[in-house]
Amino acid sequence: MIIPTTEKGAEISRRDLLKKGGAMATVTLAPGVTLMAFGGQASADGLKKGARWGLLIDAGKCPEDCSACVTACSNEHGWKNNGLDTDPQWIRKVTLREKATGRENSLPVMCQHCDEPPCVDVCPTGASMKRADGIVLVNRHICIGCRYCMMACPFKARSFVAEEVTDQRTTTPRGNGTVEACNMCVHKIDRGDGTTACVEACQATGNNAMIFGDLNDPESDIAKAVSTYASMELRADLGLGLGVRYQNV
């Protein structure tokens, strides 16, 4: 009986700290506080204890001509792809053709939210960072724009902002001269939406090719799905422990 009580106590004090915010929370929950600097309003629901947020993408259900997730991400975060090589693309649809069989396939690729993120390892300033719940972010306030993280990322997940940004979303600060990537809609997670813009859009199309959830929570849809059906991570040979998994590639 003692242990659950203690845990509950800890939970309450954490909520209190988060409501008060400020310096005390800095000590207790450093990753959450850095998050607030991004404009997100952290809530206790978002920073679920022991969570490992992830995405499961079923390539078998993803039609080649659909890009609802890409459009949704662009709208949610305010980045635009006008077809220039300098335009950011947080998420992109990739068409695959198996060399041996000719089978064609299509799927979205975004930051894979590595458990051992090379981008975080190489970043000289610590602007690239991984939260306790597995979300990998760039703190745009300390990124110096060296682009070493872009060299290190195995998935080309990151983009460099090469011009002044217009039409910024209040929930997604962006800035010329800094690097950015999919942040798993951290503002939505932290305000308790329990989903991401891409997953919402994918579900709205009826394709249901994407699931968002806590991989560490055995009761979650995503955890149940990965424990039942075969799924894989990209470049598993690199051993980076990705938060995004794929099925039927």
Add this chain to the structure above:
Amino acid sequence: MEKVTYRELRSTPKVWGFLILCAAFVAAAGLSVLYIEAHGHIVTGMNNQIVWGLPHVFAIFLIIAASGALNVSSIGSVFGKKPYKPVARLANVLAVALLMGGLAVLVLDLGRPDRLVMAMYTYNFTSIFAWNILLYTGFMGVVAIYLYTLMTRGMDPRFLKAAALLAFVWRLVLTTGTGSIFGWLVARTPYDSAIMPPMFIAMSFSFGMAMFMLVMSLTTAITNRVYTTELRVRQARLLGVFVAAAMYFVIAHHLSNMYLAKKSAYESWILLGGGIYTKLFWIGQVLIGGIIPMLLLFQPRIEAKRGAVLLAALLVVLGGLAQVYVIVVGGQAYPLDIFPGFEVSSSFNDGVINSYTPTLLELALGFGGIALALLITGLGMKFLRIVPDNLTDDTANAPMPAE
């Protein structure tokens, strides 16, 4: 025997002309940086696939040349080769100047150079980049101490030797660090290799020596000082050896890649089908930067062929820039293999060779780095006693003031 004496360069029109020319290039670089800052990197040739472009090529070239230039001084102090001793001071100043030139380019090409101070207090110690910042600043400090021991009258030779040794070791570590920037990019086929750091060391010996020889020739040409035949011949031969060593690592790198199934596609691309990169490799790096300089440097009676030696040093520098271009830009042009076994296509250049066309702005920035290095060296020679004044082929073996 007469002692070697050092004197500041006299204020002649040639000396001032040279310094002003360098300053003009530095100013042009400054203007292009302001322009890039005002408009964003969109005005450069870089994009989301080629994120490090021409400025990085110049910066990395200068940084590895810096540690190689210091070598000229180590050969005298650490390895006791007499003819090198009189030019040790100049080699030290040149080394620091080259490093400053390279770092300036690197920093000014950041997306947010204004935030550099930030990088000083938000340090990530797992980053090899962050370590390099320490190695670079340390290098300047160590070389400054070494220079001080060289320039102080009556300095205990043991101190001199210790400082020289420290500087020598530091430079090896520094170049290893620079090479590791690439060696650690595990997901990129062209870079993922343990041979990168030793190859960078061999390259640094050769680029640094060539830069030193060019600066020495230039200095003696615009002043009435002497580049002794003995030193020139020794340096020429040694440069030939360094070029050969660097070539050896290049060959070893490509041969070992060919054995790895996952790298053979990259090898056939870069060696045969890589367009501009293949041309730069064979014509720039191998022919201009390797074979021709070796033929020039290993010819008999080299002592009578000053022009050939000078040309060889110039070709080593040009070939070296081509080599760094092939490594930095060519390495990024080759697509990442995110889905082995699949052909891929997307709106984000997946599966295609990435294109990059450098702009004049980037070239100006790169030249500015070289000009800054030369300007610092020139000012060093103008205001410090680092260039021997009475060196002739007869006094070259005279005792050093510190001895």
